[in-house]
Amino acid sequence: MPRVDGKTKLVGIIGYPLEHTLSPVIHNAAFDFLDLNWCYLPLPVEDMFLDEALNGLRVIKNFVGVNVTMPYKEKVLSCLDEISSCAQIVGAVNTIHIKDNKLIGYNTDGRGFLTALVNDGGFDPKDKNVLIVGAGGASRSVAVTLALSKVNELKILNRTKERAEEVCSLLRSNFACGVEAFDFGDDLESLFSSVDLIINATPIGMSVGEQPFPLDLISNKHFVCDLIYKPLETTLIRVAKNNGAKTLNGLSMLLYQGAAAFEIWTHLEPPIEIMCEALKKVLKSEES
């Protein structure tokens, strides 16, 4: 249990609902380990009160920042005083730093993904061809970060092609890499054989059954990432391993996006291993 007294610094997460958030576990474990008098709180806020809640936080002296989760990552933009250039391009914020009564927005999702890919996956995306399946918020964050990392080509495959096209035009107007949109009516065999890295940025795979794309398209020349972390091993990851591909699940992205927020708020190096152990413990207990 974190100690709480008159000097405790507060951070938290705004979203709705929040019953299943894992962020308090990650951050409170880090505060505990570093013996910091900080506490991370869930702050469930209904849609009609979002502005009021953020303006309230702005004036609370010991509130240092909040994470933002579904469904507010896009909506908070209009409430902020400053927005990092990356969050502006992505069009979504997942971390707010409160400084001198100002709300400053960042997006650490993409950075979390890239750190996970490089540190835990051992994969350098520079000059590689990448396929992202899905065209929602996570897809945009990952796509922008990969474009900043100088990938060769980014291909976006989505059920609704117009949304894939939207991600492509966002990329075209900001970056020089090649981009192309696809839907499931296109030639998937040649699409999959043209890429090195495949990323599932859809929620498909959280339960058994439906898969984000035909899994027999995965071969041993692919590196496969699933952004899903519940379950830790999705069918996609299991089959990809069986097909000889290298894989990475969504756990490390979750960890590193949290670690990046921790750094923004505390200016300290996050204790990654402690945060990771705390996260794995909860996820494993939820799975059993």
Ligand SMILES: NC(=O)c1ccc[n+]([C@@H]2O[C@H](COP(=O)([O-])OP(=O)(O)OC[C@H]3O[C@@H](n4cnc5c(N)ncnc54)[C@H](OP(=O)(O)O)[C@@H]3O)[C@@H](O)[C@H]2O)c1
């Ligand atoms: N590991 C992490 O730290 C982390 C961070 C962020 C997100 N995530 C995970 O990433 C996933 C996507 O999140 P998001 O925020 O991007 O969600 P989102 O904005 O709602 O986008 C979901 C995407 O999945 C597609 N999709 C949804 N259901 C589908 C179905 N039944 N068949 C085909 N396509 C379907 C949607 O296609 P349409 O455009 O056609 O609707 C859309 O492109 C979630 O599982 C989330 O938990 C993980």
